[in-house]
Amino acid sequence: xxxxxxxxxxxxxxxxxxxxxxxxxxxxxxxxxxxxxxxxxxxxxxxxxxxxxxxxxxxxxxxxxxxxxxxxxxxxxxxxxxxxxxxxxxxxxxxxxxxxxxxxxxxxxxxxxxxxxxxxxxxxxxxxxxxxxxxxxxxxxxxxxxxxxxxxxxxxxxxxxxxxxxxxxxxxxxxxxxxxxxxxxxxxxxxxxxxxxxxxxxxxxxxxxxxxxxxxxxxxxxxxxxxxxxxxxxxxxxxxxxxxxxxxxxxxxxxxxxxxxxxxxxxxxxxxxxxxxxxxxxxxxxxxxxxxxxxxxxxxxxxxxxxxxxxxxxxxxxxxxxxxxxxx
Numbered sequence: 001x002x003x004x005x006x007x008x009x010x011x012x013x014x015x016x017x018x019x020x021x022x023x024x025x026x027x028x029x030x031x032x033x034x035x036x037x038x039x040x041x042x043x044x045x046x047x048x049x050x051x052x053x054x055x056x057x058x059x060x061x062x063x064x065x066x067x068x069x070x071x072x073x074x075x076x077x078x079x080x081x082x083x084x085x086x087x088x089x090x091x092x093x094x095x096x097x098x099x100x101x102x103x104x105x106x107x108x109x110x111x112x113x114x115x116x117x118x119x120x121x122x123x124x125x126x127x128x129x130x131x132x133x134x135x136x137x138x139x140x141x142x143x144x145x146x147x148x149x150x151x152x153x154x155x156x157x158x159x160x161x162x163x164x165x166x167x168x169x170x171x172x173x174x175x176x177x178x179x180x181x182x183x184x185x186x187x188x189x190x191x192x193x194x195x196x197x198x199x200x201x202x203x204x205x206x207x208x209x210x211x212x213x214x215x216x217x218x219x220x221x222x223x224x225x226x227x228x229x230x231x232x233x234x235x236x237x238x239x240x241x242x243x244x245x246x247x248x249x250x251x252x253x254x255x256x257x258x259x260x261x262x263x264x265x266x267x268x269x270x271x272x273x274x275x276x277x278x279x280x281x282x283x284x285x286x287x288x289x290x291x292x293x294x295x296x297x298x299x300x301x302x303x304x305x306x307x308x309x310x311x312x313x314x315x316x317x318x319x320x321x322x323x324x325x326x327x328x
Contacts, residue, residue, distance in 0.1 A: 005115065007078060008188040010107065011069030011144045021271045042093070042162055045238075049089040049221055050153075052160055060157045064089035067103045067148020071184050071298050072198065073191070075115045079122025081201040082148045085224065085299035087130050090153035091209035092222040092302055094161040097153040100127045102137025105146035119147050130204055159213050166219040166239035166305040172315040173308040175208035176200050176301025178228055179256025179292060186255075186264040196254040201299040208311065212304045223300035227272040229293045231303055233279055233323050242320030245327050247289050249314045260292055268296040282327040293327065 020028075041060055042052040050064035066086040070078050083100070090097045102123060106116050127134050132151065183197040205222065212220055219239060221231050228250065236243050273294035282290060307313055 005073075005111065006191070007070035007073045007075060007115070007145065010110065021268070021275065041157060041160060045164070049092040049163070052093060052155065052157075052162075054157050058156055058158075060095075060155050060160060062090050062093055062095040062153040062155055063150075065103065065148065065150040067146050068298070069144055069146055071201070072187060075118035076122040077198050077202065079119040079147060080126045081198070081299050083123040083126035084202050084204055086149035086151050087126070087132065088205045088222045088224075088299060090151055091205040092161065092220050093153075093155060094159050094209055094213045094217075094220070095153035095155035097130050097132035097151050099135050100132045100149045100151045101135060102139070103146075103148045103150060104137060104139040105142040105144065106139060107143055107145060108141050111145060119145075123147065123149060126202065126204070130206065161212065161217055161220040161304075163219065163221045163235045164238035166235055166241055166317050168241045168317050168319040170305050170317050171307045171313045172232075172243060172245070172317060173212075173304040173306065173311050174223070174228070174250065174301055174314045175205065175304065175308065175311045176203070176223070177251035177253040177256075178223065178295055178297060178300065179253040179259070180298055180300070181227075181266055181269055181296040182256050182259035182264050182292075183253065184298065185266045186259045186262070189264065194255050200253055205302050208302045208304075208308065211310060212302060212306065212308045215306055215308050217304050217306040217308065219305035221303050223297050223303050225268060225296050225298070226275075227269060227294040227296055228303065229276045229280070229290070229325060230272045233276045233325055235303070235305070236317070236325060237279075237323030240322045242318050242322070242324040243315055243326070244318055245293070245315040245325060247285060247293060247327050249312060250293065251312055252292065256292070256295075260288055265291055266296055269294050272296060276325065279323045280325055280327065285327050290327065
């Protein structure tokens with residue numbers, strides 16, 4: 001369907017790499033506080049993946065929203081990736097998504113409505129796979145195509161995973177390979193298609209989340225636009241502990257190393273590394289290895305404090321200055 005249209009060419013950024021840089025975002029929201037309520041279990045304090053509000057002793061409602069510009073040229077795959085990415089925030093907190101609504105901006109005078117149908121079909125297919133029916137949405141006409149979802153989920157408050165609950169002395173598990181930001185940037189510039197990247201970005205974090213909760217994990221986040229280093233730094237800072245990462249144990253998606261070698265590095269990834277560098281100890285680690293660890297991911301895996309069976313352990317938490325990350 002309309003194969004000559006290059007969706008990524010209609011956006012300045014792509015996927016989660018088009019996020020506002022983390023340092024700028026934190027400065028913009030500094031000092032903003034929400035209403036104090038004992039039932040708000042997770043709110044504005046530490047920039048967690050979603051909000052969690054207790055509505056009964058054994059039920060918390062999880063609420064989140066996520067959207068971005070095209071990360072691939074296939075409208076259907078973009079819809080799938082955006083939906084999986086939005087649903088991931090619920091899984092990162094140990095929840096189960098129950099419903100989703102579409103969030104859409106479409107340049108209707110530039111792009112055909114048939115492509116819009118494909119985007120929405122992709123999002124609906126992933127939401128159906130997650131068991132979260134799409135129940136509505138909101139759309140506007142705008143200069144760039146933007147798509148995502150607002151997702152509502154539920155969780156047991158006693159088993160909620162959050163980004164400020166890490167303690168020292170535990171393994172760190174990563175449930176998806178990194179490097180999709182490099183491949184997405186290569187795709188945008190060359191048109192090359194990378195099935196391994198699409199496969200990992202459209203994969204739900206459902207099984208990983210269930211395994212983490214079953215293993216007793218209390219702290220987790222998902223790895224998206226701020227990269228592995230950025231999201232780990234945020235979690236360590238919020239929890240008041242430090243971390244060590246063994247970079248050789250971090251899995252890379254097929255083709256990512258070649259994309260790094262050939263220089264397909266997004267500006268977002270460089271900004272991620274600049275943001276965490278003051279808190280980074282990386283003697284003897286190459287700049288290329290650090291860029292990979294800071295690569296801006298879209299629909300990445302879960303970063304779990306604790307060992308999750310079936311997934312690689314990439315480091316450990318330690319006592320130390322809050323937010324310090326050592327790469328060895």
